[in-house]
Amino acid sequence: MLIKVSNNLCLGEKMTKEELDIALMNLGLQVPETERADILNAVKYIEEMKTLVRKPRFLTTEPANTIAFPKLK
Amino acid sequence: MMDFDNLTITTAATLIKKGELSPVELLESKLQRITKLDGQLNSFIHLLMDDARRTAQNCEREIVSGNYRGPLHGIPIGLKDVYNLAGVPTTAHSKIMQDYVPSSDAFSVKRLKEAGAIIMGKLATHEFAFGGPSFDLPWPLARNPWDTTRFTGGSSSGSAVAVAAGLILGGIASDTGGSIRTPAAYCGVAGLKPTYGLISRSGILPLAWSLESAGPMAWTAEDCAILLQAMAGFDPMDPTSMNCPIPDYSAALTNDIKGLRVGLLRQFYTIDNPVNDATRNAIDAAAHDLEKMGCIVNEIQLSPLAEWNACGVIIMVTEAYANHEANLQQRFMDYGEIFRDRLALAGLFTAADYIQAVRRRRELIEEFDRKMNDFDVILTATTANEAPKIEAIGKFSIFERPLLTIPYNVTGSPAMTVCSGYSDAGLPLSMQIIGKRFEDTTVLRVVDAYERATAWRRRRPVLQ
Numbered sequence: 001m002l003i004k005v006s007n008n009l010c011l012g013e014k015m016t017k018e019e020l021d022i023a024l025m026n027l028g029l030q031v032p033e034t035e036r037a038d039i040l041n042a043v044k045y046i047e048e049m050k051t052l053v054r055k056p057r058f059l060t061t062e063p064a065n066t067i068a069f070p071k072l073k
Numbered sequence: 074m075m076d077f078d079n080l081t082i083t084t085a086a087t088l089i090k091k092g093e094l095s096p097v098e099l100l101e102s103k104l105q106r107i108t109k110l111d112g113q114l115n116s117f118i119h120l121l122m123d124d125a126r127r128t129a130q131n132c133e134r135e136i137v138s139g140n141y142r143g144p145l146h147g148i149p150i151g152l153k154d155v156y157n158l159a160g161v162p163t164t165a166h167s168k169i170m171q172d173y174v175p176s177s178d179a180f181s182v183k184r185l186k187e188a189g190a191i192i193m194g195k196l197a198t199h200e201f202a203f204g205g206p207s208f209d210l211p212w213p214l215a216r217n218p219w220d221t222t223r224f225t226g227g228s229s230s231g232s233a234v235a236v237a238a239g240l241i242l243g244g245i246a247s248d249t250g251g252s253i254r255t256p257a258a259y260c261g262v263a264g265l266k267p268t269y270g271l272i273s274r275s276g277i278l279p280l281a282w283s284l285e286s287a288g289p290m291a292w293t294a295e296d297c298a299i300l301l302q303a304m305a306g307f308d309p310m311d312p313t314s315m316n317c318p319i320p321d322y323s324a325a326l327t328n329d330i331k332g333l334r335v336g337l338l339r340q341f342y343t344i345d346n347p348v349n350d351a352t353r354n355a356i357d358a359a360a361h362d363l364e365k366m367g368c369i370v371n372e373i374q375l376s377p378l379a380e381w382n383a384c385g386v387i388i389m390v391t392e393a394y395a396n397h398e399a400n401l402q403q404r405f406m407d408y409g410e411i412f413r414d415r416l417a418l419a420g421l422f423t424a425a426d427y428i429q430a431v432r433r434r435r436e437l438i439e440e441f442d443r444k445m446n447d448f449d450v451i452l453t454a455t456t457a458n459e460a461p462k463i464e465a466i467g468k469f470s471i472f473e474r475p476l477l478t479i480p481y482n483v484t485g486s487p488a489m490t491v492c493s494g495y496s497d498a499g500l501p502l503s504m505q506i507i508g509k510r511f512e513d514t515t516v517l518r519v520v521d522a523y524e525r526a527t528a529w530r531r532r533r534p535v536l537q
Contacts, residue, residue, distance in 0.1 A: 027420040028402040035410065038468055039418050045472035046418060050426050052383035053433040063431035064438060065283055 015043045077102035078239040079533055082296040085242060086144035089136065096136070096147025100129040100191060103149045107193075107240050110536050113221060115213040116235040118154050119161060119195040125149065128191045135189075144299045144323075146189030150243040153229050154195040155202055156182050156287075157276040165201045165278045168211050168407045169400055179276025180311070181287050181304040185245065188303035193241055196231030202252055202280040203228060203393060204412025206463050214463070217260055218534040219500050223460035226256035228280075232290045233260035237534055243300045244290040249280040250389050250471070251455075251478025253288050254505060257490035259460035261501025261534070263520065264290040265297045266478075268510045269485030270315040272301075273308030281392035282313075283431075284385065284482040293530055294491065294520035298322035301513065317511065325514035326521040331367030333449045333519065335360070338373050342454035345378030346475050349458040355493040355502040360452055362526055363519070373444055373451060375480070376437065382475035384437060385483045387430035390419035411468050418469070434483055441484045442509075450519050451507040453477065455490045459500035478505070487513040491520045492529040501529075 015023075020040050024031050031039065075088075077099065088094035104122060111117055132147040157163050157175035164170045178186065186192065197215040199205030205227045206214050215230040217223040218238040225234055232244030233256035246253045248266035257264025265288050272287040279285055289300030302323065307316040337360050342348045348356075360370050375381070394401070394416050397408075401420075405413055445451075454477050467473065481488035486507050493504040506523075508516040524530050 023421055024417065027417070029417050029420065030405050031414070031417050032406075035414050035417075039414055042418050042469040042472055043421065045469065046387075046421055048379075049383035049387055049472075050422070050429075052380050053387060053426070053429045055433065055436070057432060061432055062435060063428055064434035065431055 015040065078106060080242065081292050082144065082148050082242045082299050083293070085148060086146070086299070089147045090141055096129045096132040096191065099147065100125055100149050103193065103240060110238055111240060113216060114218055114234050114238055115215045116196055116231040116238065116240060117151070117194050118164065118166065118197055118212050118231070121161065121192065121194045125191050125193045132189055132191065142189040145185065145303055147191065148189070148242050149191045149193045150185065150245060151193050151196045151232065151235050151241045152182065153198050153232050153244070153246045155198060155247055155278040156245060158182055158192060158195065161195060163195070163278065164211070166198045166210055166212055167200045167409070169404060170278070171211055175276070177276065180273035180308045181245070182276065184303050184306060190243070190303070196235055196244065198231060199228035200409045200412040201278065201393070201397070202247060202249060204409050204415065205230070206466055207409040207411050209409045217460050218536055219261060219460065222462060223500065224259060224463050224466055226259035226456070226460065228252040229256050229290065233257050233262055233264065236260070236262045236290050236292060238536060239533065242291065243296060245287070245300070245304070246290050247277060247285055247287050248482065249285040250385055250482055251476050253290060254455050254478045254488060254490040257290055258455040258503035259501070261492045262290055262292055263294050263297050263489065263491055263524070264288070265301060265489045265513070265517070266481065266487065267301060267305065267513050268487045270313045271511070271513065272304045273306070273311040273314045275308055275310040279396065281389040283392060284389055286482070293524055294489065294517050295323070295326055297489070298326060298517050298521070315511070320514050322514055322517055325518050327518065328522050328525055330363070330519055330522045333368045333515070334447065335363055335368045335370045336373030336444070336448035336451045337370055338375065338451050338453035340374050341378045341477055342457070346457055346477055348454045351496045352454055352456070352458055352502055356452065356454060356504045359493050359504055359523065362523065363452070366522060366526060370452070373448060375444060376440060378475040378477070378480070380433070381437060381480035381483055384430050384433045385476070385479035386472065387422055387426055388434065390416065391422050391427045394419040414468055415471070418472070438484050441486070445509050449508070449515055453505050453507070455503045455505040459496045459498070459502055481507050484510070486510055487516045489516050489520050491523060494529055495532065
């Protein structure tokens with residue numbers, strides 16, 4: 001059974017060990033216990049990155065890789 | 074007596090064309106050097122002695138019979154072990170792929186073979202062009218020939234090491250966030266990440282599809298131009314391959330850069346990710362050199378490096394996670410610790426994070442293109458310092474400080490590392506020249522002119 005957990009923590013909010021365990025379980029990853037502390041310590045880096053790519057944008061702002069299908073000949 | 078150890082592609086090609094150097098003789102000198110030195114450098118994963126000898130003999134026969142193909146004919150090169158080479162394991166330096174033997178060559182490898190290059194073997198990489206430095210993989214870590222206790226940079230470690238040590242004349246590599254330019258910087262060689270889409274990615278094991286460029290490493294920009302000429306070209310099998318005219322890259326190296334507008338991007342390396350004094354002073358001196366050569370140097374400013382880095386890293390690691398998801402779930406412990414833990418961390422990004430990063434990417438590309446209306450190239454740092462000690466590189470180092478290289482993967486621009494001097498300890502310093510998309514010729518022209526005007530290409534690592 002999957003347990004829903006948000007990976008979108010607010011900036012400054014620290015992920016707990018239990019939340020990481022659940023997130024890794026949801027991902028289906030068998031991460032050794034000895035490596036989980038390292039990952040937990042690094043969560044702060046990705047939380048900062050998540051914030052940095054979020055800007056005030058209107059709904060029509062498109063991503064860079066919007067697909068353009070080849071023109072018909 | 075000929076100095077085989079320090080031959081460049083350009084010099085060797087001239088001698089081979091004139092019949093003054095035999096491809097067989099050149100290859101044998103390189104095989105001897107590999108036998109002598111690679112036990113301490115670990116640049117090769119698979120050395121293809123017999124195949125290389127057969128190819129060298131064929132090259133010699135063709136050249137003697139008047140069928141000289143061009144400046145790569147009879148030149149020994151190596152492939153980062155993410156490039157498919159028919160019948161030879163392509164492992165990405167990982168246990169996960171150690172039994173993978175492709176049945177055909179990567180598009181760019183086919184092109185290099187057609188140009189007459191001799192493939193000497195497969196070169197070390199960080200695991201799947203991302204993990205590293207790692208000591209828990211099936212093959213050892215490549216070592217920096219300037220000081221084997223120092224980091225080579227990654228991920229194209231073996232390519233940079235083998236070129237710097239004079240084991241090969243050209244190293245074929247790939248760059249998703251700096252994987253050509255960083256090892257080129259730490260090992261003191263020239264490394265070009267070409268414009269995205271200029272070289273086909275088909276037949277190359279990917280890290281992140283939307284950021285990755287294949288590209289060359291060599292001792293000089295002149296040699297990189299020769300390799301790029303062979304590798305570039307349209308491939309219908311790569312959906313991002315551009316069907317555009319390919320210029321004569323070597324002919325563009327006119328040693329005339331008068332009037333070129335250089336944007337000095339100091340903000341990235343003095344504020345956003347401050348570099349050490351030696352690196353900063355070398356870039357300042359290079360800016361002055363370029364001015365003396367007739368360039369117009371003015372400062373350029375961009376959005377903070379951390380924003381470029383966040384955009385690039387999120388795209389890179391989430392695409393990599395998606396690509397490796399099944400193996401991570403089924404064979405987690407078959408990956409090296411650095412790779413598997415970095416990607417486990419990447420799994421914590423959401424789909425919305427990825428989409429926001431790709432939306433940010435469009436905004437950053439538009440900003441870059443607007444700013445580049447006023448400039449022909451950018452001059453900035455490649456790395457924050459010369460090669461650090463291996464043990465100084467942490468498991469999550471790529472997340473700790475913003476990468477000075479990744480903005481140009483985000484924009485798809487050509488970007489090249491060039492040696493800008495040496496530290497007091499004798500380690501190479503470096504800088505980066507960046508151009509507009511599909512203006513790789515301008516980047517090569519500036520780097521070539523700088524190399525000719527300075528003495529840095531005359532020094533080689535001392536190897537016993």
